Amino acid sequence: MDENPLTQAFRLILELDPALVGIVSLSLKVSLSAVAVAAVLGLPLGALLALYRFRGRGAAVASLNALMGLPPVVAGLMIYLLLSRAGPLGSLGLLFTPTAMIIVQTLLVFPIIAALARQVIEDLWDEYREQLQSLGSGRLRAIPTLLWDARFSLVTGVLAGFGRASAEVGAVLIVGGNIDGVTRVMTTAIALETSRGNLALALGLGIVLMLLGLLINISIYVIGEQTKRRLG
Amino acid sequence: MSTAAKDPVRAASLLPLTLEQVCFRHGDQTLLQDINLSVSERGKTIVLGPNGAGKSLLMRLCHGLLDPSSGDIRWALDGRDAAPTIRRQQAMVFQRPVLLRRSALANVVHALALQGVARAERTARGEEALERFGLLPLAGRPARVMSGGEQQRLALARAWALRPEILFLDEPTSALDPSAVKAVEDAVLTFHAAGTRIVMTTHDLGQARRLADDVVFLCDGRLLEHTPAETFFRQPQSAEAAAFLRGDLVW
Numbered sequence: 325m326d327e328n329p330l331t332q333a334f335r336l337i338l339e340l341d342p343a344l345v346g347i348v349s350l351s352l353k354v355s356l357s358a359v360a361v362a363a364v365l366g367l368p369l370g371a372l373l374a375l376y377r378f379r380g381r382g383a384a385v386a387s388l389n390a391l392m393g394l395p396p397v398v399a400g401l402m403i404y405l406l407l408s409r410a411g412p413l414g415s416l417g418l419l420f421t422p423t424a425m426i427i428v429q430t431l432l433v434f435p436i437i438a439a440l441a442r443q444v445i446e447d448l449w450d451e452y453r454e455q456l457q458s459l460g461s462g463r464l465r466a467i468p469t470l471l472w473d474a475r476f477s478l479v480t481g482v483l484a485g486f487g488r489a490s491a492e493v494g495a496v497l498i499v500g501g502n503i504d505g506v507t508r509v510m511t512t513a514i515a516l517e518t519s520r521g522n523l524a525l526a527l528g529l530g531i532v533l534m535l536l537g538l539l540i541n542i543s544i545y546v547i548g549e550q551t552k553r554r555l556g
Numbered sequence: 557m558s559t560a561a562k563d564p565v566r567a568a569s570l571l572p573l574t575l576e577q578v579c580f581r582h583g584d585q586t587l588l589q590d591i592n593l594s595v596s597e598r599g600k601t602i603v604l605g606p607n608g609a610g611k612s613l614l615m616r617l618c619h620g621l622l623d624p625s626s627g628d629i630r631w632a633l634d635g636r637d638a639a640p641t642i643r644r645q646q647a648m649v650f651q652r653p654v655l656l657r658r659s660a661l662a663n664v665v666h667a668l669a670l671q672g673v674a675r676a677e678r679t680a681r682g683e684e685a686l687e688r689f690g691l692l693p694l695a696g697r698p699a700r701v702m703s704g705g706e707q708q709r710l711a712l713a714r715a716w717a718l719r720p721e722i723l724f725l726d727e728p729t730s731a732l733d734p735s736a737v738k739a740v741e742d743a744v745l746t747f748h749a750a751g752t753r754i755v756m757t758t759h760d761l762g763q764a765r766r767l768a769d770d771v772v773f774l775c776d777g778r779l780l781e782h783t784p785a786e787t788f789f790r791q792p793q794s795a796e797a798a799a800f801l802r803g804d805l806v807w
Contacts, residue, residue, distance in 0.1 A: 454621055455654035459670045459718075460643045469666065473657045555657045555698050 332524035333531060344528050351509040354422055354496070355489040358429030359437075363482050366434045370441025371467045374449055385442060391435035396428075400498030403428040407499065420501040425509070428495040433485035440481035444474045476551035480544045487540050490533065570631045570645050570721050571597045571753055573618060578627035580613055587613055588777045591627070595722070600744070600754040602764045602785070605774035606805050611757040612651075614774065615726045618755065619648045644671055647720035651727040653711035655699035660691055660710050663699050664717045671718055685717035686710075689743060705736025712743045723747050725756040729763065741767060761801070765789060773797045775805075 327335075336344050373385060405411050407419040407427075418424045448470050456466050471478065493511035500507035502516060510529045517526035573595040580588040588610045595601060595618070603611045616622045617629060620643065631642050656663050664682035673681065686692045689709045694702065699710055708728060715723055725744065729737040737760075744767060748754055758764055764771065768785035773794070780794040792798045799805040 452654055452656075454616075455650065456670075457621055458619060458648045459667050460640070461670045465670065469656065555700050 329523035329527050333527035336524060336528040337531060341525075341528070344525060344532070346505065347508055347510055347513050347529060348532055350422065350507075351490060351511075354425045354509060355429060355486055357426045358489050359433055359482060359486045361426065361430045362433040362437050362485060365430075366437035367441045367471055367478060368467065370438040370443075371445045371471055373438070373442045374445035374470075375463045375466065385439075388435050388439045388442065392439055394432060394435065395494070396432060396492040397494030397498065399428055399431050400495035403431065403495070403499050419499060420503060420507060422500070422507060424499040425496045425507060428499045429489040429492070432492060432495060433489050436485045436488060437478075437481050440484075441471075441474075441478060444477045444481075445470050448474050476547055476555070479547055483540050483544050487537060490536060568633055569597065570633055570642060571595060572632055573722070574628070574630045575618070576628040576630070578617060578624045578629060580610075580617060580622065581625040586777060588617070588624075591779050593772065593779060593782060595753065595755060598751070598753060599769035600748055600756070600767050601770050601772060602768035603755065603757040603772045603774060604759075604761075604764055604800070606800060607759070608776075609774040610777045611774055612726050614772075615648070615724045615755065615757060619646060619724050621648075644718070645721040646724065647715035647718050647722075648724040648726065649708070649711045649715055649728050651730055653707045655702075655707055655710060657700055658698065659696050660686060660699050660702065660713075661695040663710060664714045667714045668717055681717050685713040688716055688746065689713040689739075703736075705732050705739060708732060708736065709739055709743065712740065712747075716743075716747070720752060722753040722755065725754070727757050727759065730759065737763070773800070775800070 335341075373381065373388070403424065404419070406413050407416070407424055408414055409419070418427070445467075449466070452466070452470065452473075456469065461469065491511065493515060496502075496507070496509055497512045497515070500509070500512065502508050502512040508516075510533050514526045514529050514533070517523070517529070573593075575591050575593040578588060578591040578593075579586060591614065603614060605611050613622070617624055620629075631638070633642060656666060658666070661679070661682050664685055665678045668678040668681055669675075683692060683695065686695050689712055691706065691709055691713055694706065699707065702710065708731075712728075729740045732740065741763065744754055744756065754767075756767070758767075765785070768788075770782065770784050771788040772779060773781040773788065773792070773796075775794075775796045781788060781792065781797055783793065788797065789801065792801055796805060
């Protein structure tokens with residue numbers, strides 16, 4: 325106990341402390357699932373918004389952009405109200421489960437991915453439109469072509485979404501409840517362990533979280549550079 | 557209008573293409589006015605004219621990328637059933653080739669997929685087209701990192717794979733160096749030899765002389781002449797065309 329918390333933190337990480345590993349893996353599971361769902365929904369929706377003109381499109385684009393800044397606690401509150409016993413989906417019994425956390429993080433990540441996809445696909449469509457039209461591709465058929473050709477820009481958006489999901493604390497705390505071994509993820513654990521004075525675990529988790537953020541940003545950078553060099 | 561009995565549309569020819577009183581307006585500007593033009597079954601038509609005459613616009617209207625503000629653009633095939641065939645039987649090569657961010661071969665294969673060619677045939681047809689334009693060794697190269705000349709040849713190979721009845725080329729050589737220009741001109745002749753109808757714009761008079769069977773001369777959004785090339789270059793009918801050929805009316 326005389327060891328300083330930072331040394332202890334590194335030891336927890338290097339020794340793959342079960343509590344730490346459990347929390348990290350739940351974090352990854354929740355955030356990766358949320359990002360996957362958000363990408364599956366957000367990429368095609370962004371492409372549709374980019375390619376089609378309809379009444380209310382401007383409002384849809386503006387609200388998507390606004391939702392990128394949705395405060396996690398507010399997202400948490402909304403999903404809490406939806407899933408709580410008295411709420412419209414209360415009968416599903418999802419509150420305080422990892423599923424609820426995936427849902428709320430999907431809500432946070434979806435606007436980032438969809439808004440970025442909208443922007444990227446719209447620019448690409450400007451460039452490709454005549455050629456694709458000439459080749460006989462309608463707008464709907466152009467969506468997979470454009471999504472594939474924009475894949476590297478879109479991956480950076482997806483990674484940014486993962487960054488937001490793994491770093492937020494308010495939303496998962498409200499709908500997950502920070503239950504030990506069930507819904508405790510890195511961010512909520514750091515908040516709790518710090519207030520409890522268990523600085524070693526808090527620091528250990530904090531280091532893992534920071535490394536994760538670093539890894540994401542390096543990936544974004546490398547992918548961007550590779551794309552420029554290899555694909556023009 | 558057309559009767560359902562009028563199949564198989566596939567075997568029938570698109571040509572001739574007829575433009576009747578075609579106008580194109582943008583805002584309160586008339587960019588093309590009262591264009592009457594007939595594009596026959598065979599040959600190489602070169603569209604000439606000073607910059608801003610409406611050459612590219614005319615190509616886009618013919619190719620169906622834009623709709624005329626008024627007037628008619630008619631293919632020999634008509635009727636609603638014919639629309640997909642009409643689209644499939646033509647191709648266009650643009651001044652700046654638009655290539656997808658994938659390999660050279662994948663670019664051709666994608667175009668064939670859009671055209672509804674069976675999956676099993678696409679690669680073979682794509683490779684045949686690349687081979688034809690000397691690009692087979694570059695089949696796996698990302699299209700976007702190829703040189704300008706190679707990119708334009710790839711755009712031509714992509715068009716070749718589609719086996720169009722008519723090929724539109726909009727200033728296909730204006731961004732290229734001389735050796736690449738030669739390759740594009742050779743490609744145009746290859747298409748011609750295969751029976752593809754050629755309609756092409758250029759601002760290179762030497763190129764027009766080398767390639768043209770007939771010349772369409774546009775000036776200020778109007779079609780002033782459509783004559784055999786020989787006549788056009790020897791004895792232009794309009795004062796504007798004469799000035800253009802002397803070099804007094806460029807750009």
